[in-house]
Amino acid sequence: MRSNADDDRRWLAVALEQAQIGWDEGGIPIGAALVHDGELVSVGRNRRVQQGSVIRHGETDCLENAGRLTARTYQASVLYTTLSPCFMCAGTVLLYRIPRIVVGENRTFETSEELLRSHGVQVDVLDDVECHTLMQRLLGDKPGLWNEDIGVEP
């Protein structure tokens, strides 16, 4: 996978915009963007609050919004996400053999990066302050909602 720092910041900003929209909707501020061959395919954001969904995290919502793609397309794509993926989203990356993910931050949450790397996925963490700040607002204001999203008892 080609990797260009300017492109990565640009696409992460698209994912971050989704996270901000989610926050403004009263939801969990995690967003994602799928990029194939330098072109944006789809965006997504966590929809737990907005749709009562337990499977539409930022990454899975983004992939769902992309629709049915060929295996070849997934295998030449990069998934941008504002937060390090949970096991569900990491498993989705493994299912579709997406070869690279770019993570906004992993200080708030990190559980699957070793699994992803053990399967050959390139995981690049940008340690982005804005991604982190949004999550810290969630943890401060709505800790129960965050715990629900990661299957933890409040």
Next chain:
Amino acid sequence: MRSNADDDRRWLAVALEQAQIGWDEGGIPIGAALVHDGELVSVGRNRRVQQGSVIRHGETDCLENAGRLTARTYQASVLYTTLSPCFMCAGTVLLYRIPRIVVGENRTFETSEELLRSHGVQVDVLDDVECHTLMQRLLGDKPGLWNEDIGVEP
């Protein structure tokens, strides 16, 4: 987790009914059922064809249909599925810390059982002939559709 062979066959039959409905709809014949404390919570089936969904496998559709549950509920539930889970569905089981899954068959497909067991999930495989027969019909009639569902190039 309590485990009773008659109960397991009974709940697997509920998941298998979903798989059969999916097949009759022209879809991928994989179904699931979520059981909490001996009571059926929800059922689901693969919706790739029916809804153009890339994230609604049998297991994830079932969990989505259950709605927002408490962490405590997931952690006292059993997920029945007609086919051994892909990484996405296994990751969802890990996210919500579902402690036990019962699998109809794993002869057609098996990729995540080691991962699940390494995280303490009890995986019981019933080696059910009817679950296997439905999948063999899919592989015979629509191999491209199955490959798409598991991210493999036709």
